[in-house]
Amino acid sequence: MLDLKLIRENPELVKKAAERKNEKKCRVDLIIELDNRRREIIREVEQLKSERNRVTSEIARKKKTGEPADDIIEDMRRLGDKIQELDNQLRELDAELNKELAWVPNIPHESVPVGADETANIVVRQWGEIKEPGFKVLPHWEIGEKLNLMDLSAAARISGSGFYLLKGAGARLQRALINYMLDMHQADGFIEICAPFIVSAEAMFGTAQLPKMDDDMYKTEGDGLYLVPTGEVPFTNIYRQEIISHDILPLYLVGYTPCFRREAGAAGKDTRGLLRVHQFDKVELVKIVRPENSYEEFENLVKQAEKVIQGLGIPYRVSLLSTGDMTFASRKTYDIEIWSAGVAKYLEISSISTFEDFQARRMNCRFRDEEKKVRFVHTMNGSGVALARLIPAILENYQNEDGTITIPKVLRPYLKGETKIG
RNA sequence: GGAGAGGUGGCUGAGUGGUCGAAAGCGGCGGUCUCGAAAACCGUUAUACCCUUUGGGUAUCCAGGGUUCGAAUCCCUGCCUCUCCGCCA
Numbered sequence: 053m054l055d056l057k058l059i060r061e062n063p064e065l066v067k068k069a070a071e072r073k074n075e076k077k078c079r080v081d082l083i084i085e086l087d088n089r090r091r092e093i094i095r096e097v098e099q100l101k102s103e104r105n106r107v108t109s110e111i112a113r114k115k116k117t118g119e120p121a122d123d124i125i126e127d128m129r130r131l132g133d134k135i136q137e138l139d140n141q142l143r144e145l146d147a148e149l150n151k152e153l154a155w156v157p158n159i160p161h162e163s164v165p166v167g168a169d170e171t172a173n174i175v176v177r178q179w180g181e182i183k184e185p186g187f188k189v190l191p192h193w194e195i196g197e198k199l200n201l202m203d204l205s206a207a208a209r210i211s212g213s214g215f216y217l218l219k220g221a222g223a224r225l226q227r228a229l230i231n232y233m234l235d236m237h238q239a240d241g242f243i244e245i246c247a248p249f250i251v252s253a254e255a256m257f258g259t260a261q262l263p264k265m266d267d268d269m270y271k272t273e274g275d276g277l278y279l280v281p282t283g284e285v286p287f288t289n290i291y292r293q294e295i296i297s298h299d300i301l302p303l304y305l306v307g308y309t310p311c312f313r314r315e316a317g318a319a320g321k322d323t324r325g326l327l328r329v330h331q332f333d334k335v336e337l338v339k340i341v342r343p344e345n346s347y348e349e350f351e352n353l354v355k356q357a358e359k360v361i362q363g364l365g366i367p368y369r370v371s372l373l374s375t376g377d378m379t380f381a382s383r384k385t386y387d388i389e390i391w392s393a394g395v396a397k398y399l400e401i402s403s404i405s406t407f408e409d410f411q412a413r414r415m416n417c418r419f420r421d422e423e424k425k426v427r428f429v430h431t432m433n434g435s436g437v438a439l440a441r442l443i444p445a446i447l448e449n450y451q452n453e454d455g456t457i458t459i460p461k462v463l464r465p466y467l468k469g470e471t472k473i474g
Numbered sequence: 475g476g477a478g479a480g481g482u483g484g485c486u487g488a489g490u491g492g493u494c495g496a497a498a499g500c501g502g503c504g505g506u507c508u509c510g511a512a513a514a515c516c517g518u519u520a521u522a523c524c525c526u527u528u529g530g531g532u533a534u535c536c537a538g539g540g541u542u543c544g545a546a547u548c549c550c551u552g553c554c555u556c557u558c559c560g561c562c563a
Binding site: 091094095097098099101102104105107108109111112113115116121122124125126127128129131132295297418420424426 | 484492493502503519520521523524525530531532533542543544
């Protein structure tokens, strides 16, 4: 949510941002008009209320002294009707205005490259060396089935297409990865959270999955609750509707969650094996910080996610997303793409975004600073990282010519010291 | 799922339908005192919005409706918390 004042004062800036993010449901002119009408009514109704408050205390005084007040009570009855009518109009306008405001995307940061899609993204750094394996590396879905680490047809039997099932060493590998990541982040000051995986529409609105992504979410039938599409939702919403004290900031949160996504209309590209599925697991990083150090915290958050992959020794690169490739709520986003030896290309494994106060406004999450001033917090998050992309990367980058998988050194303590799968 | 109790400011906690944005206490902040601190005493201590913005106004006692000239107070609905019973990993 943007500050209504900002929209009022800089409508062109907001329009340009919406255009660059390709957000067609953002209607700035309508918002300005609703806002003007709203303020007009507020002015009128508040004047009437002021009148009512004045006369009402006069009535109280007269009643006390026993003076008659019937005539002004009659006047007030009419005034009350008028106030109610205006209040109703105001309520409707507010609802309409809020509905429109919910569709105004965040404004991309000045440093974000302007462009229509991912072709305008800028690779900001690269890490690790891509080595020529010297043999034909099997893609993860082949080596995975061969070594009995996963069973995609079983998953289809259970749930339909777009699901995966890990078993044996595959399932244990995932658990090892989760623990490796949680331990690492915790050692770097992140507080581990285990939060609900099913959340309210309000929480989904808070982090701005709603209203835009409604069709991409799994929704429960009777209760109108949503299955989390990312740990971002429960973790960021922890302090929704709260005024928190400055001395608990910055908050670094980490946790494991499954992620549920309908992926409506995503068929085709990069969908084989675990690459695009309706349920995957993720370790998520969330920071809630004061505005002052927001961007320093953000850059460090990117590095925190990179550290996971560096520990595993797999090449990756970091890209700064262009305006057209960013999400609705984001002010600035980096993607981390990991090298996939099986398909010989980089695959997105983490997306790190900062929102400044965009989510905080939607959640109404604020903090009280040293001067007792109440201000919006800044929020940001990043995958740290997605398992459904990390497992393929390991199965492919650690594949040996004899069809076995070497277990990365950092994971061995989590796998009883084993060094090899297969 | 059933029965009951309750939701008031940063916290605890008063509040007969009419000077109640709300007593009191605690905490916080400022001051007096002190070499300094504690204690004591004095003062201060919410948020959002609107406007003709050193000022004025409106709203907010869980949320949303309603009754009324007037609601923290009365009525309805919802949400949440607690207690007991049932069910249950």
